Amino acid sequence: MPSLAKRFETLPEYVLARIPQKKHELLKRGVDVIDLGAGDADLMPPEGALRRITDAVYIPPMNRYGFGLGLVQFRDAAAAWMQRRFNLRFDPLKEIVPLIGSKEGISHLALAYMEPGRVAIVPEPGYNSYIGGSLLAGGEVYKYALRPRTNFLVELDDIPKDVLRRAKVLYLNYPNNPTAAIAPRDYLERVVKRCRELDILLVYDNAYSELAFDGYVPPSIFEIEGAREVAIEFHSLSKTYNMTGWRCGWSVARPEISAALSKVKSFVDTGQFMAVQAAAVAAFECWDTFLPKSREIFRERRYAAVTAFRQAGLACESPKSTMYLWIPLPDGVPSATFADRLMEDEGVIVLPGSGFGAGGEGFFRISFITSPARITEAAQRAGRVLRRLTQTTPRMDRTPAGVGGAA
Numbered sequence: 251m252p253s254l255a256k257r258f259e260t261l262p263e264y265v266l267a268r269i270p271q272k273k274h275e276l277l278k279r280g281v282d283v284i285d286l287g288a289g290d291a292d293l294m295p296p297e298g299a300l301r302r303i304t305d306a307v308y309i310p311p312m313n314r315y316g317f318g319l320g321l322v323q324f325r326d327a328a329a330a331w332m333q334r335r336f337n338l339r340f341d342p343l344k345e346i347v348p349l350i351g352s353k354e355g356i357s358h359l360a361l362a363y364m365e366p367g368r369v370a371i372v373p374e375p376g377y378n379s380y381i382g383g384s385l386l387a388g389g390e391v392y393k394y395a396l397r398p399r400t401n402f403l404v405e406l407d408d409i410p411k412d413v414l415r416r417a418k419v420l421y422l423n424y425p426n427n428p429t430a431a432i433a434p435r436d437y438l439e440r441v442v443k444r445c446r447e448l449d450i451l452l453v454y455d456n457a458y459s460e461l462a463f464d465g466y467v468p469p470s471i472f473e474i475e476g477a478r479e480v481a482i483e484f485h486s487l488s489k490t491y492n493m494t495g496w497r498c499g500w501s502v503a504r505p506e507i508s509a510a511l512s513k514v515k516s517f518v519d520t521g522q523f524m525a526v527q528a529a530a531v532a533a534f535e536c537w538d539t540f541l542p543k544s545r546e547i548f549r550e551r552r553y554a555a556v557t558a559f560r561q562a563g564l565a566c567e568s569p570k571s572t573m574y575l576w577i578p579l580p581d582g583v584p585s586a587t588f589a590d591r592l593m594e595d596e597g598v599i600v601l602p603g604s605g606f607g608a609g610g611e612g613f614f615r616i617s618f619i620t621s622p623a624r625i626t627e628a629a630q631r632a633g634r635v636l637r638r639l640t641q642t643t644p645r646m647d648r649t650p651a652g653v654g655g656a657a
C-alpha cells in the first residue's frame with residue numbers, strides 16, 4: 251500500500267471525528283443519549299432563509315458553478331452587514347471572500363502563508379483547523395496553552411524569541427471556543443501592534459461574534475487601529491443563524507490577503523452552491539429580528555447549564571459569549587476518562603479538554619445545543635459520574651478566570 255506523507259502523519263486525532271459513530275451505536279443500543287458535544291444547536295435557521303433556498307434551487311443559473319466570485323449579492327450583503335454591525339467599510343469584490351463554511355477558509359488560508367521553517371502560533375485548547383491547516387501546509391505549530399492565569403489570552407511576549415522570529419501566522423478566536431473567554435479591547439490593541447512589529451498575519455476567527463449576553467458586544471478585529479495591515483477576519487453563518495449544515499461563511503481582509511486565499515481556493519473548489527448564498531442573503535436581512543430571539547434561547551440554556559452543573563458539584567462561571575461552558579474538573583480526574591465514562595455509563599456526550607490539545611487538560615466542554623430540561627438532566631448524570639470517579643465530596647472552589655458575569 252502506498253505510504254502516507256509525513257505531513258499527514260503529523261495530524262492529531264480530530265476531536266469530533268469519532269463521536270457521530272459512537273452516538274449512532276449508543277442510540278442503536280436504546281440509550282437515552284443527551285448530546286452536548288458539537289457546537290451544533292437543535293434550532294432552525296431563519297424562515298426567510300428556508301424559503302429563499304427553496305425558490306433559488308428552481309432558478310437555473312443558481313445550479314451552475316459559482317466559481318470564486320459566487321453570488322455578487324452575497325458579497326454585497328456581507329459587506330453591508332460589516333458596515334451595519336461594526337461600522338466598517340469593505341469592498342465586496344476585493345475584500346470579501348465567500349467560503350464553504352469558515353472552517354474551509356481558515357484551513358486553506360494556511361496554504362498561502364505556511365511552509366517548512368515557518369511557525370504558526372496556535373492557541374491550545376483551540377479550534378482544530380488552525381493546527382490542521384498549518385500542518386497540512388508543511389508548517390511548524392507552536393502551541394500556546396490557554397490557561398486561567400492569562401484569562402485564556404495568548405500573550406505573545408511569553409513566547410520564545412526564536413519562535414516569534416519565525417512566526418508567520420497567529421490564530422486568535424475571541425469569543426473563544428472552547429473556553430468561552432472574551433478579549434478586552436486593550437489586549438486586542440496590544441496584539442495588533444505586536445503582529446505589525448513582527449510581521450505576523452493575524453487570523454481572527456470571529457465565529458461567535460453574534461452570540462453574546464449581558465450587554466457584551468464582541469468587536470471586529472478591524473475596529474482596532476492598524477489591523478487592516480495585518481489581519482484577516484473569519485465569519486460564519488453557522489452559529490449566528492443555526493445554519494451549521496449549510497456550510498456558509500466569509501472572510502474579510504485587505505485585497506492582497508483576500509486575493510491569496512481566493513487563489514488557493516480557485517485550485518481546491520469551484521465555489522459554493524449559489525442557492526445557499528442566496529439564502530444567506532435572506533439570513534442577513536433578518537439579522538435584527540432573528541438574533542434577539544435566538545440570543546434569548548441561548549441565554550436560557552446558559553442559565554440552565556450553569557445552574558445545573560454547579561448543583562452537580564462542577565464549579566463554573568457564566569460566560570458572556572459563545573454557546574459553551576468550559577468546566578474545570580477536580581485534580582486527578584483526566585478529562586478523557588470523565589468524558590468516556592459519562593458517555594458509556596450515562597449516555598451524555600461532552601468533549602474532553604484534552605481533545606482540544608494537551609493545553610485543554612483539566613477541563614471539559616459542553617454546548618448549549620439542546621433544551622434547558624435536557625441540559626439539566628445531563629448535568630445530573632455528570633454529577634453521578636463525577637462522584638463515582640472521585641468517591642469524595644466534589645470541590646466547588648475551582649473556577650476558570652476570564653469567563654465572568656452572572657448567570
Ligand SMILES: Cc1ncc(COP(=O)(O)O)c(C=O)c1O
Pocket residue numbers: 289350351352353354377423426427455457485486487488494497498499
Ligand atoms: C472557533 C470556530 N471557528 C470556526 C468554526 C467553523 O464554523 P463553520 O465552518 O461552520 O463556519 C467553528 C465551528 O465550530 C468554531 O468553533
